[in-house]
Amino acid sequence: MLLENFIEIKKTLAAIKGIEAQLSILALNSSEEEAQIALHEAMIEAGQIKHDIQKTVYTLERNKKS
Amino acid sequence: MTVFDVMYRSLIFIVILFIITKILGKKHISQLSLFEYITGITLGDIAGEVIMSKDMHIMHGITGLLVFSAVSYFSDYLTLKNRKLREIIEGKDTIIIQDGKILEEGLKKEKYSVEDLESLLRDKGIFKVKDVEYALLEPKGKLSVLLKKENQPLTAKDLGLNMPNEKEPQTVIMDGQIVYEALRKSGKNLEWLKTELEKLGTTIDQVFFAQIDTYGELSADLYQDQISIPNQNERQLLLAVIKRTQAELEMLSLQTEEPETQKIYSLNADKMKAIQIKIEPYLRE
Numbered sequence: 001m002l003l004e005n006f007i008e009i010k011k012t013l014a015a016i017k018g019i020e021a022q023l024s025i026l027a028l029n030s031s032e033e034e035a036q037i038a039l040h041e042a043m044i045e046a047g048q049i050k051h052d053i054q055k056t057v058y059t060l061e062r063n064k065k066s
Numbered sequence: 067m068t069v070f071d072v073m074y075r076s077l078i079f080i081v082i083l084f085i086i087t088k089i090l091g092k093k094h095i096s097q098l099s100l101f102e103y104i105t106g107i108t109l110g111d112i113a114g115e116v117i118m119s120k121d122m123h124i125m126h127g128i129t130g131l132l133v134f135s136a137v138s139y140f141s142d143y144l145t146l147k148n149r150k151l152r153e154i155i156e157g158k159d160t161i162i163i164q165d166g167k168i169l170e171e172g173l174k175k176e177k178y179s180v181e182d183l184e185s186l187l188r189d190k191g192i193f194k195v196k197d198v199e200y201a202l203l204e205p206k207g208k209l210s211v212l213l214k215k216e217n218q219p220l221t222a223k224d225l226g227l228n229m230p231n232e233k234e235p236q237t238v239i240m241d242g243q244i245v246y247e248a249l250r251k252s253g254k255n256l257e258w259l260k261t262e263l264e265k266l267g268t269t270i271d272q273v274f275f276a277q278i279d280t281y282g283e284l285s286a287d288l289y290q291d292q293i294s295i296p297n298q299n300e301r302q303l304l305l306a307v308i309k310r311t312q313a314e315l316e317m318l319s320l321q322t323e324e325p326e327t328q329k330i331y332s333l334n335a336d337k338m339k340a341i342q343i344k345i346e347p348y349l350r351e
Contacts, residue, residue, distance in 0.1 A: 005321055012318065015311045022304045023345075029282025031233045031252055035348045042345045049334045053315075056330050 006060060013053045020046040072117060075124060079113040082128060086135045093142065099156035099205050105138040157205030163198050166214065176203055187211065230347050232280040239276035239286070252278045259284070266295045281348070305342070305349040312338040 027039035116127030145152040186209040200212040236248040262284040276286040319331030
């Protein structure tokens, strides 16, 4: 695994975390119920993506050390 | 009759007319029906007459006002209960154009000439009678027009666009004063307002007017018009970030050799695409 690639993944992970947080803020700030629901669901889905990528990062880190 | 006389008569009738219009309510100000129209004119006329002429007794004027407003009030009450009565007192509408054809009997009945009809249509920006599907004269003499479908303005629904609904904006700062009721209605508090204004680079005492929209975004107008505040486009920014991240995930899946990891990336790229499609309507300006 290239080091450059690894940094790329970490950056993407950070962006996903940002998206999740922003979606959460928007969902809380919205006054229209339909928008609230859609944004909240999107936040949960972004959380799942974050989880997946996080796991990949851990695996890559472990492989790198060994 | 001295100037002083006119002054105190005016003051008396201002108070009385004020009270009567408050009691009769909004419906009378809009003068929707024939009866309200007559009442409106007569009330003003009686008051004016009594104020300006010496021979009129103030009590007579007040009696006239009270009788007129009382009858009007009760007719309002009765017409609410009975449809037949409503037709007689408030008047009925007359159909003037149906299926795109002018009904001459309707025009004759209401004593409107074709020129009058044309003028009323032009008033609504319609120059071709052919464009009209249906038109009727309201009891008050106003023309209401339904255009043929092809001539109606295009709506999002016509285009099959899914437009998210938006709530009414809440005005939270008016004349530099915080409107706490509106703030509560939109579920925000003073702290939130302060933080948002800070984000815009301003403070409460500099703001003349501010509103919160459906998505909790604050837009403010400052006392000093030379200072421009940054345009808030957090939602569009978020959409851009989502698109970029989705592209990055796809890129990663192409760069990775291990099939296991590659699968995770492409799967999540698809998921991100799904999120993007789902919330795009809410993020567009």
